[in-house]
Amino acid sequence: MKYQTYLIDLDGTMYRGKDKIPEAKTFVENLQAKGVDYYFLTNNTTKTPQQVADNLVNNHQIPATADQVVTPSLATAAYVKNMFDDDISNHSAYVIGEYGLKSAVYNTGIKFEETNPDVVIVGLDYDVTYHKFEIATLAIKRGAFFIGTNADTNLPNERGLVPGAGSVISLVETSTQQRAKYIGKPERDIMDFAADFKHFDPKTAVMVGDNYNTDIKCGIASGVDTLLVYTGVSTHEDIAKVAIKPTHEVESLDEWDV
Known part of the structure; x- marks a missing residue:
């Protein structure tokens, strides 16, 4: 074909x-x-x-x-825009990820919020810290909707198979006892x-x-x-x-x- x-x-x-x-x-x-x-x-x-x-x-x-x-950054941004019936600027998000993800999400007009966001989005972050995991976990425990960009446990690069976004997301899934809504x-x-x-x-x-x-x-x-x-x-x-x-x-x- x-x-x-x-x-x-x-x-x-x-x-x-x-x-x-x-x-x-x-x-x-x-x-x-x-x-x-x-x-x-x-x-x-x-x-x-x-x-x-x-x-x-x-x-x-x-x-x-x-x-x-x-x-998945573009697809996640589109998904988030469709989550709400009113103006997206009335809502907030906390994102663990690099610029590609953050720019796509926040360009929708959704506000940045750490304590009580409507949605927590987790993707691959090369500088992820315990503090970021802590913020995400507490926000999800308070009721934030949990999105994971993709479930890749590993990425193939010139050094071999290195940790992927799924490895980062799984830590938050473990700490919250919740499975993310995956997009990628x-x-x-x-x-x-x-x-x-x-x-x-x-x-x-x-x-x-x-x-x-x-x-x-x-x-x-x-x-x-x-x-x-x-x-x-x-x-x-x-x-x-x-x-x-x-x-x-x-x-x-x-x-x-x-």
Whole structure:
């Protein structure tokens, strides 16, 4: 099947941290040359869409624009905007995360609040502290709605598999005895947001990624075909154990005919 839209993961699929995956550049250039729509559907909340695109272009020579980047930060901001019936400026949030997440959330007009926020949002924070966890835990215990950006326990980079947002969120889940409402992959929320935001038909799209538990499960949950590439997290041994297989599997993206 020739797909009309490609939804492409980043870490482990387009690159591994600072390390290039050479065939990723060719893969995207082929999509571009054939006029096929593609978007980068990432679980990275630390960077803005422009920063994500700049990294792809400047460090990996992969064609990308900010408009082609969909993040859980954008999807979370949209979710928060739809939570309330009145003006969002009447409501407040406390966010653990980097600039990419904080800018998306607070640009909605929601106010910053530590003590009694309406919502607590937790994502990957490279400078997370006990104090931040304490604020989040107490606020959720007081009744704040708890959102987690994505459940990635690990991220593949040039050093190996390092802690991801899910590791940070799980600490707050443990301290509050509450499960977060997750937005990013593998949840359907981010795919539904992407389809609405970028106006594509999920039935003619394919999700491309290296992680069965996030990328592929997101496609499965959304009724979107999937292409697993073995350049990141998931292994052949992992996939042998799962009941629902990816639609397609390749060792490398240079095996795939777009």
